[in-house]
Amino acid sequence: MLDVLAERMDEKAALESFGAKVWARDASWRQTLEDYVSRPTLTIEGLVGGYGGPGGMTVQPHRMTAKRDMRLVPDMTPEDIMRKLRAHLDERGFRDIEIVKNGGFNYVSSTPAASKLITTQQEVYRSYGIDPLLLPHSGGSWPGSVFTEAPLNLPAGWFGLGYGERAHAPDEFCLIDSKNPKLHGMDDMVRSCVDYLFAVAS
Numbered sequence: 001m002l003d004v005l006a007e008r009m010d011e012k013a014a015l016e017s018f019g020a021k022v023w024a025r026d027a028s029w030r031q032t033l034e035d036y037v038s039r040p041t042l043t044i045e046g047l048v049g050g051y052g053g054p055g056g057m058t059v060q061p062h063r064m065t066a067k068r069d070m071r072l073v074p075d076m077t078p079e080d081i082m083r084k085l086r087a088h089l090d091e092r093g094f095r096d097i098e099i100v101k102n103g104g105f106n107y108v109s110s111t112p113a114a115s116k117l118i119t120t121q122q123e124v125y126r127s128y129g130i131d132p133l134l135l136p137h138s139g140g141s142w143p144g145s146v147f148t149e150a151p152l153n154l155p156a157g158w159f160g161l162g163y164g165e166r167a168h169a170p171d172e173f174c175l176i177d178s179k180n181p182k183l184h185g186m187d188d189m190v191r192s193c194v195d196y197l198f199a200v201a202s
Helices: 002-008 010-020 029-038 080-090 116-127 187-200
Strands: 041-047 064-071
Touching: 002 029, 116 187
Parallel strands: none
Antiparallel strands: 041 064
């Protein structure tokens, strides 16, 4: 799957969309895609602390806050990572740092590519003239394990047409009406989901 992704996806367009000139660690395009679907991440959502008003204030901040996001991969759990984070900080002399967990779920959510759910998705995409790409895993976070793990053990997958950008940002958008036949709007989103449900039912 990664070989196909590396061949069919536009590396230059991906770099431009991130505002980057090279990938982390000067990785190749293929390695970057593998990193995206298989490695955990630790990102900074926000930093708050100190004085930020007009003029100067030469006083040390009494409180600093960092909001972090940890994206987990298979064989990692939020509970295990929280213990490891606490141990990491303690070993380096930061026992005074308070950790507040405000969410989290197991990442492990996998559905075989040959499952009827996934092959039906592909069939519906092809009926719209789209040759779909499959990812071994997604870097996105969602509680798919609620469905794919016991006791349900059901297949699960993302599906739908539509064009949007800037996910999770204040200027996130979704195209409502498209005049460009290569870009799908809200009507196509709804229609594709209806077609998909009918295809699954049949």
